[in-house]
Amino acid sequence: xxxxxxxxxxxxxxxxxxxxxxxxxxxxxxxxxxxxxxxxxxxxxxxxxxxxxxxxxxxxxxxxxxxxxxxxxxxxxxxxxxxxxxxxxxxxxxxxxxxxxxxxxxxxxxxxxxxxxxxxxxxxxxxxxxxxxxxxxxxxxxxxxxxxxxxxxxxxxxxxxxxxxxxxxxxxxxxxxxxxxxxxxxxxxxxxxxxxxxxxxxxxxxxxxxxxxxxxxxxxxxxxxxxxxxxxxxxxxxxxxxxxxxxxxxxxxxxxxxxxxxxxxxxxxxxxxxxxxxxxxxxxxxxxxxxxxxxxxxxxxxxxxxxxxxxxxxxxxxxxxxxxxxxxxxxxxxxxxxxxxxxxxxxxxxxxxxxxxxxxxxxxxxxxxxxxx
Amino acid sequence: xxxxxxxxxxxxxxxxxxxxxxxxxxxxxxxxxxxxxxxxxxxxxxxxxxxxxxxxxxxxxxxxxxxxxxxxxxxxxxxxxxxxxxxxxxxxxxxxxxxxxxxxxxxxxxxxxxxxxxxxxxxxxxxxxxxxxxxxxxxxxxxxxxxxxxxxxxxxxxxxxxxxxxxxxxxxxxxxxxxxxxxxxxxxxxxxxxxxxxxxxxxxxxxxxxxxxxxxxxxxxxxxxxxxxxxxxxxxxxxxxxxxxxxx
Amino acid sequence: xxxxxxxxxxxxxxxxxxxxxxxxxxxxxxxxxxxxxxxxxxxxxxxxxxxxxxxxxxxxxxxxxxxxxxxxxxxxxxxxxxxxxxxxxxxxxxxxxxxxxxxxxxxxxxxxxxxxxxxxxxxxxxxxxxxxxxxxxxxxxxxxxxxxxxxxxxxxxxxxxxxxxxxxxxxxxxxxxxxxxxxxxxxxxxxxxxxxxxxxxxxxxxxxxxxxxxxxxxxxxxxxxxxxxxxxxxxxxxxxxxxxxxxxxxxxxxxxxxxxxxxxxxxxxxxxxxxxxxxxxxxxxxxxxxxxxxxxxxxxxxxxxxxxxxxxxxxxxxxx
Numbered sequence: 001x002x003x004x005x006x007x008x009x010x011x012x013x014x015x016x017x018x019x020x021x022x023x024x025x026x027x028x029x030x031x032x033x034x035x036x037x038x039x040x041x042x043x044x045x046x047x048x049x050x051x052x053x054x055x056x057x058x059x060x061x062x063x064x065x066x067x068x069x070x071x072x073x074x075x076x077x078x079x080x081x082x083x084x085x086x087x088x089x090x091x092x093x094x095x096x097x098x099x100x101x102x103x104x105x106x107x108x109x110x111x112x113x114x115x116x117x118x119x120x121x122x123x124x125x126x127x128x129x130x131x132x133x134x135x136x137x138x139x140x141x142x143x144x145x146x147x148x149x150x151x152x153x154x155x156x157x158x159x160x161x162x163x164x165x166x167x168x169x170x171x172x173x174x175x176x177x178x179x180x181x182x183x184x185x186x187x188x189x190x191x192x193x194x195x196x197x198x199x200x201x202x203x204x205x206x207x208x209x210x211x212x213x214x215x216x217x218x219x220x221x222x223x224x225x226x227x228x229x230x231x232x233x234x235x236x237x238x239x240x241x242x243x244x245x246x247x248x249x250x251x252x253x254x255x256x257x258x259x260x261x262x263x264x265x266x267x268x269x270x271x272x273x274x275x276x277x278x279x280x281x282x283x284x285x286x287x288x289x290x291x292x293x294x295x296x297x298x299x300x301x302x303x304x305x306x307x308x309x310x311x312x313x314x315x316x317x318x319x320x321x322x323x324x325x326x327x328x329x330x331x332x333x334x335x336x337x338x339x340x341x342x343x344x345x346x347x348x349x350x351x352x353x354x355x356x357x358x359x360x361x362x363x364x365x366x367x368x369x370x371x372x373x
Numbered sequence: 374x375x376x377x378x379x380x381x382x383x384x385x386x387x388x389x390x391x392x393x394x395x396x397x398x399x400x401x402x403x404x405x406x407x408x409x410x411x412x413x414x415x416x417x418x419x420x421x422x423x424x425x426x427x428x429x430x431x432x433x434x435x436x437x438x439x440x441x442x443x444x445x446x447x448x449x450x451x452x453x454x455x456x457x458x459x460x461x462x463x464x465x466x467x468x469x470x471x472x473x474x475x476x477x478x479x480x481x482x483x484x485x486x487x488x489x490x491x492x493x494x495x496x497x498x499x500x501x502x503x504x505x506x507x508x509x510x511x512x513x514x515x516x517x518x519x520x521x522x523x524x525x526x527x528x529x530x531x532x533x534x535x536x537x538x539x540x541x542x543x544x545x546x547x548x549x550x551x552x553x554x555x556x557x558x559x560x561x562x563x564x565x566x567x568x569x570x571x572x573x574x575x576x577x578x579x580x581x582x583x584x585x586x587x588x589x590x591x592x593x594x595x596x597x598x599x600x601x602x603x604x605x606x607x608x609x610x611x612x613x614x615x616x617x618x619x620x621x
Numbered sequence: 622x623x624x625x626x627x628x629x630x631x632x633x634x635x636x637x638x639x640x641x642x643x644x645x646x647x648x649x650x651x652x653x654x655x656x657x658x659x660x661x662x663x664x665x666x667x668x669x670x671x672x673x674x675x676x677x678x679x680x681x682x683x684x685x686x687x688x689x690x691x692x693x694x695x696x697x698x699x700x701x702x703x704x705x706x707x708x709x710x711x712x713x714x715x716x717x718x719x720x721x722x723x724x725x726x727x728x729x730x731x732x733x734x735x736x737x738x739x740x741x742x743x744x745x746x747x748x749x750x751x752x753x754x755x756x757x758x759x760x761x762x763x764x765x766x767x768x769x770x771x772x773x774x775x776x777x778x779x780x781x782x783x784x785x786x787x788x789x790x791x792x793x794x795x796x797x798x799x800x801x802x803x804x805x806x807x808x809x810x811x812x813x814x815x816x817x818x819x820x821x822x823x824x825x826x827x828x829x830x831x832x833x834x835x836x837x838x839x840x841x842x843x844x845x846x847x848x849x850x851x852x853x854x855x856x857x858x859x860x861x862x863x864x865x866x867x868x869x870x871x872x873x874x875x876x877x878x879x880x881x882x883x884x885x886x887x888x889x890x891x892x893x894x895x896x897x898x899x900x901x902x903x904x905x906x907x908x909x910x911x912x913x914x915x916x917x918x919x920x921x922x923x924x925x926x927x928x929x930x931x932x933x934x935x936x937x938x939x940x941x
Contacts (some may be wrong), residue, residue: 217467224447226450
């Protein structure tokens with residue numbers, strides 16, 4: 001590779017842009033330059049945590065082509081496990097007493113969050129993945145997410161039910177309450193998010209990741225090359241649950257409180273929207289999408305209490321005319337120039353070409369055509 | 374003689390229609406073994422049964438002394454049964470290079486650690502480039518597969534099939550829709566890769582079939598009508614009545 | 622789910638008492654809950670069948686189906702007030718609400734769903750998720766966050782005695798009869814009329830039907846309208862039974878998904894059996910262990926998936 005192209009590769013490297021975005025966000029998130037108002041650190045923190053959540057979801061959506069409509073279950077699992085570990089609990093289950101005192105080690109909290117989320121993901125994947133794909137898969141993930149939601153919602157004794165849990169302490173570092181400042185917490189979260197995203201980037205660009213792309217493009221072909229497609233789909237599902245769990249862990253510390261909303265359909269839907277908004281087939285897309293989503297939410301919610309309707313409108317518009325999201329648009333502008341890129345937005349053919357999954361006939365189809373000819 | 378495939382009363386029915394009807398066949402190892410027959414004779418269904426795309430309704434299949442009736446498609450692919458499809462079947466939105474690399478890399482599935490950097494998985498890149506040169510697509514390696522011409526896409530698919538160095542190739546109408554020039558190149562390609570392998574071919578271009586086949590098996594209404602060398606098939610009256618007659 | 626609207630006591634699960642202890646039910650309570658489950662099941666069947674018809678015939682998954690159900694209830698509330706001086710106004714309100722929702726469904730299909738037919742089905746799920754957000758906010762804006770109620774007219778008796786059981790007349794008797802009538806009509810429409818035959822043929826082989834000169838887009842709009850009308854009708858019929866809230870849409874849609882998965886995608890009988898199974902399972906759980914009522918549907922779904930991946934009446938390989 002020549003020096004010039006190496007420099008270009010560095011300049012367009014998604015991780016570089018991720019780092020830049022994370023560095024800039026606290027100064028621009030929710031900012032209003034006209035009123036001389038700077039960024040809000042707390043909005044920026046929300047953005048990067050959801051950026052991580054959405055990126056993990058997108059490992060499945062953008063890279064395997066499977067739409068999970070229940071990824072908030074892993075987010076809420078990570079969040080609740082952290083909250084319970086931190087605050088302690090004492091409950092009776094079938095005559096057994098389960099109890100645990102308050103504790104503050106954030107690494108143990110993280111490990112526990114991951115263990116629970118991954119175990120649940122693995123169990124679900126074993127049930128769901130070999131049995132379903134396409135919209136059937138979306139419906140089933142959505143329904144299973146409700147199991148976790150209603151456990152957090154109804155098990156008052158353990159989770160505090162509808163009100164959830166409050167006053168959860170942020171972790172201390174060497175006994176110092178460094179993280180209690182919003183700005184400090186942001187940089188802590190930023191470091192965690194960036195490192196975790198590097199892991200995700202490595203997964204996507206490994207030979208494993210390219211098999212996922214192959215499965216997204218053409219499951220049948222992948223099978224006939226000798227790939228155990230379902231095994232890869234199960235592994236991708238479990239891996240993609242890890243990132244929301246880490247995000248949930250951060251979320252509990254950030255909010256210092258947790259309630260069942262974290263596992264609701266709305267949260268699952270919102271990360272779909274973030275991926276779609278930013279561009280689901282790119283690495284940077286979901287992170288950018290999470291930032292844009294919260295910027296939008298912040299702006300609109302100040303204007304109307306029915307702001308969710310406007311989120312819905314953006315959803316509809318993006319599905320109808322721009323399923324490749326902002327990053328897709330940037331790509332098109334680079335390839336075709338502004339005028340043609342805009343024209344492509346309204347071209348149905350271009351949209352069909354860029355859809356997530358190939359439209360191959362189902363497995364039995366070749367036979368049917370043979371019969372009819 | 375050693376066989377590569379053996380079937381016993383292999384049958385596949387579709388809601389009342391029997392596409393392959395109790396076919397018992399031994400396909401010897403090596404050479405180009407072509408299956409011909411009128412449309413609807415069950416050739417593609419037979420391929421689908423051998424490669425594991427469809428489970429048989431009845432009957433059993435052996436591959437080199439090993440029964441594979443219950444094996445799934447990917448397991449058969451790992452045994453070295455590679456196939457192409459009637460309708461071009463490639464990874465459309467990946468580059469030509471990525472397409473072939475995925476096929477080369479498949480050999481490592483289950484053995485090597487898949488999270489290692491590519492260079493640790495043997496010399497993937499070298500092997501990929503070699504396959505690309507074999508099928509004459511080295512120059513087009515950076516192009517997206519969906520943007521290739523039809524003929525190049527068909528050749529890419531053959532590239533995917535040979536990338537893992539399989540002992541058996543099942544090629545389902547590899548020449549369909551090709552221009553004469555493309556046909557010529559592809560026939561050359563098939564003859565070049567044939568030595569040391571068994572090639573099962575379903576093809577309609579009768580001139581090509583006669584020119585390159587070691588043996589020909591004729592299917593009719595889901596059953597084997599005849600098997601023999603091209604000369605024998607040409608001379609077979611039943612075949613002429615059923616099939617060649619309508620073409621000639 | 623907004624914190625302010627998340628009250629679950631007004632939704633489909635209003636009928637159980639709070640309390641976490643497991644207690645063994647008496648035979649009276651058991652009968653009561655069984656009847657309750659059947660009633661709930663009737664509403665589930667109507668909603669799920671509407672969704673399943675659209676899904677089975679068109680391959681379109683409509684997340685806003687729950688919103689149509691909710692709109693049916695709110696429109697009944699609105700129209701019942703407006704029609705209160707008309708004889709039989711209550712029934713006209715239910716009918717009008719259902720028809721309005723059906724027409725809305727047709728408009729919805731031709732404006733928003735139609736551009737997505739050539740594309741992957743996931744996009745319809747995403748689009749209709751977006752519109753569900755919009756419908757929920759519109760309902761909040763027009764009818765407020767607080768629950769509203771519809772009273773049955775005074776000429777409908779409060780309760781009646783059936784086989785020695787004293788049952789609420791509207792909820793446990795009329796509702797069941799009306800549902801059975803509607804299901805019969807839908808079955809006849811799908812199986813005994815020309816429209817039904819054309820729709821079924823068209824969804825299997827759209828090209829062929831087009832060659833025959835039948836306007837397939839119109840047929841699709843019609844199917845979507847019928848499915849939506851059923852959701853609206855279910856909402857209208859449910860309006861006098863439960864307190865109506867803006868969170869109905871999201872509560873019901875996920876349940877409906879579970880019912881469809883239990884019964885089998887695209888199956889008429891699947892929707893019926895699935896609706897009854899889930900309705901009865903929930904009601905029995907209300908007796909046995911009330912906090913687990915909401916989870917019941919999804920646990921049943923999980924078990925069914927393990928045993929029969931395509932649901933009780935499902936067909937292999939449909940819509941994947």
